[in-house]
Amino acid sequence: MDNTIRKRSKRSSHLRIFLLFGCLFTAILILFISMAGRKEFTVPHKLGLELIGPFQTAISKVSNYAGSVWGKYTALLNVREENEQLRQELLQYKAANIEYREAVATNVRLQKLLELKESLPPPTLSAEIVGKDPSIWFRTFTINRGSSDGVQKGMPVVTVEGVVGQVLTSSPNYSKVLLATDPNSAIEVITQNTRVQGIVKGQGPEAFALHYVLKSAEVEKGDYVMTSGLGGVFPKGLMVGTISEITKTRRGMFQNIEIKPAVDFSQLEYLIIIMKKYSLTED
């Protein structure tokens, strides 16, 4: 009897479970069928979205950041290569630009030298400085023209700006030029405005002194000093410099006159040797 009752109750519980699952399944089925074909989110959709959305946002941010960093890194690698390439190109252009500027500058210098050469009594010879005196006591240059080119001792050496010096000694292919700034150099000169004559001697690295000008003679600061042609070495009318300082001491017969050279001796590259000792006024 008891067994029969137990069996019945067991069946009834199984039936309830089946009914429950059946109802649930039916409800879900109804839900899916009701959702099919709709475009708007339903509550479960929204719920799922709200739950997953924050995680999605966080992961997305992290991945975006990582992607951005990676992108920048790869871009940096490319930029580095590009930068290197551009630097190389810039260097090439700079070198080309320097060559171009140098060529233009050389062209201008040589053109001026040519103009001067044409204005001087022929024959003249252009020369390039190949070495400078290393001593602090003397001022000489070595040039790439020698006795095989007809260069002889005493020949005047000039440039576009004015007098440079004279040939001291020469070998077959090279010569030594004594600069006008050397104390051993002496050039007969005349002032352009007041026509006062004197002798210019080297005084220090970049200065001349005008000697033997009497105190009674009128000289002006800023007056140009030219070669007088009297010494027989330099032709007349070559620019020597400008009077920069005049002092008259109580003692002595002469004035102390300083001259600023017309030539910048530190910038010299090309020179002209006047082969004949003619005056510019002759011929």
Next chain:
Amino acid sequence: MFIAIFLILGILILVLQTTFLQLLPVWLGKPDILFLLIVHISCQSEIFRGALVVLLLGLLMDVFSGVFLGLYPVIYLLVFAFIKGISRRVAINEFAYQVPLALISYLFVSIGTFLFSYSLAPDTPPQWLWGAIVLQLLMLAVIGGPVVVLFDAITNFYRRTSASGRLPGTRSVNRFK
């Protein structure tokens, strides 16, 4: 071999001084490296070979510098004799003494050049340029150390490669015994 090495070295320095070093700005001065070589040769070499090299370098210097021929050989030989004279009494051959010795010698050379030039051309006396001399002394003091190290290295190289093992005529390590 010794003469050839130091003559070639001297020529290289001379070429450097007359060309590349001339590009240095005026305010910086132009170091007289050849003079350091002269001092080094005077300190380290045997008397006859050293004197010959110094004489030849002086003659070469005459070609590229100055107005009076013979000035540099005389001046350099006087420096050589001065240093040799001192080295007989004082241990100046050591590296540490060479730079101060070069500075003192340079001052004497400046005085000598001035006096010689003045006596050779009294009408056109040279200017005594304190600024340039002090600048040159400073330059020599600054570059002296490394340059002397280089010269020492060359001398040691020569000594190692030469058959005798050391420069002929140079003293032994214990010079005070």
